[in-house]
Amino acid sequence: MKNSQLYKGSLNTIIMKLLEENGKMYGYEITQKVKAITQGELNITEGALYPALHKLEADGFLDVEIEKVDNRMRKYYKLTESGEKETVNRLSELQDFIRNMQSLVNPKLEF
Amino acid sequence: MKNSQLYKGSLNTIIMKLLEENGKMYGYEITQKVKAITQGELNITEGALYPALHKLEADGFLDVEIEKVDNRMRKYYKLTESGEKETVNRLSELQDFIRNMQSLVNPKLEF
DNA sequence: TTGTTATGTATAAGAAACTTATGTATGTTT
DNA sequence: AAACATACATAAGTTTCTTATACATAACAA
Numbered sequence: 001m002k003n004s005q006l007y008k009g010s011l012n013t014i015i016m017k018l019l020e021e022n023g024k025m026y027g028y029e030i031t032q033k034v035k036a037i038t039q040g041e042l043n044i045t046e047g048a049l050y051p052a053l054h055k056l057e058a059d060g061f062l063d064v065e066i067e068k069v070d071n072r073m074r075k076y077y078k079l080t081e082s083g084e085k086e087t088v089n090r091l092s093e094l095q096d097f098i099r100n101m102q103s104l105v106n107p108k109l110e111f
Numbered sequence: 112m113k114n115s116q117l118y119k120g121s122l123n124t125i126i127m128k129l130l131e132e133n134g135k136m137y138g139y140e141i142t143q144k145v146k147a148i149t150q151g152e153l154n155i156t157e158g159a160l161y162p163a164l165h166k167l168e169a170d171g172f173l174d175v176e177i178e179k180v181d182n183r184m185r186k187y188y189k190l191t192e193s194g195e196k197e198t199v200n201r202l203s204e205l206q207d208f209i210r211n212m213q214s215l216v217n218p219k220l221e222f
Numbered sequence: 223t224t225g226t227t228a229t230g231t232a233t234a235a236g237a238a239a240c241t242t243a244t245g246t247a248t249g250t251t252t
Numbered sequence: 253a254a255a256c257a258t259a260c261a262t263a264a265g266t267t268t269c270t271t272a273t274a275c276a277t278a279a280c281a282a
């Protein structure tokens with residue numbers, strides 16, 4: 001994903017949140033979207049993305065739908081019902097994580 | 112560290128920040144401090160902590176000082192000069208990371 | 223027309239950071 | 253006497269990533 005180790009473990013949450021927001025997306029689209037939102041700071045590599053998508057699918061959190069656009073294959077992913085529930089949990093975990101990290105890093109804001 | 116994968120990659124930053132703040136700390140003390148600050152949500156395991164401390168030391172970011180208290184060994188760690196510089200960088204990376212994750216998860220706050 | 227960039231998916235080898243389990247040792251509480 | 257807290261350590265295995273490579277089409281530039 002990037003030089004900073006901090007992003008480790010956050011890829012699944014990012015994917016699921018984007019799918020929750022956009023209904024369905026294909027892999028390449030996800031990489032571009034993430035790059036745009038983070039102003040180029042976070043670049044998801046294919047070697048990380050595709051195995052992650054396949055695992056989320058295998059876990060029953062994503063459904064696939066193949067389309068051909070301009071003679072090129074696209075695999076659109078969307079959340080299953082189970083995936084939607086899981087997304088809620090993971091976003092909640094992310095909020096807790098961010099809160100905890102801020103407590104650790106900026107203890108003066110604890111009150 | 113914990114069930115949530117999100118904390119992966121953040122341990123070094125946490126350690127260095129706590130050392131920056133407290134001058135010197137020993138391993139067990141770090142685990143207890145983190146548990147207290149996060150209200151029990153984040154539990155650093157020994158299997159993660161000690162190898163991390165040894166690596167930071169090997170990288171020249173930490174110095175060690177052994178003391179015996181109540182007949183028990185304590186290895187106090189503190190930041191080297193190099194470690195202090197690195198801590199500034201890592202905290203900056205953490206701020207960027209948190210900002211990017213919030214942009215991804217809460218796009219309505221982008222403006 | 224030929225090379226480079228962009229679009230699009232995929233996997234394999236290796237590195238890094240963790241979990242889980244185990245080990246050693248002392249002090250304190252039940 | 254047993255359990256828990258303090259204190260450090262490592263080894264085996266898992267997960268998640270990086271890096272490299274591979275295939276294929278379209279668009280653009282030299």
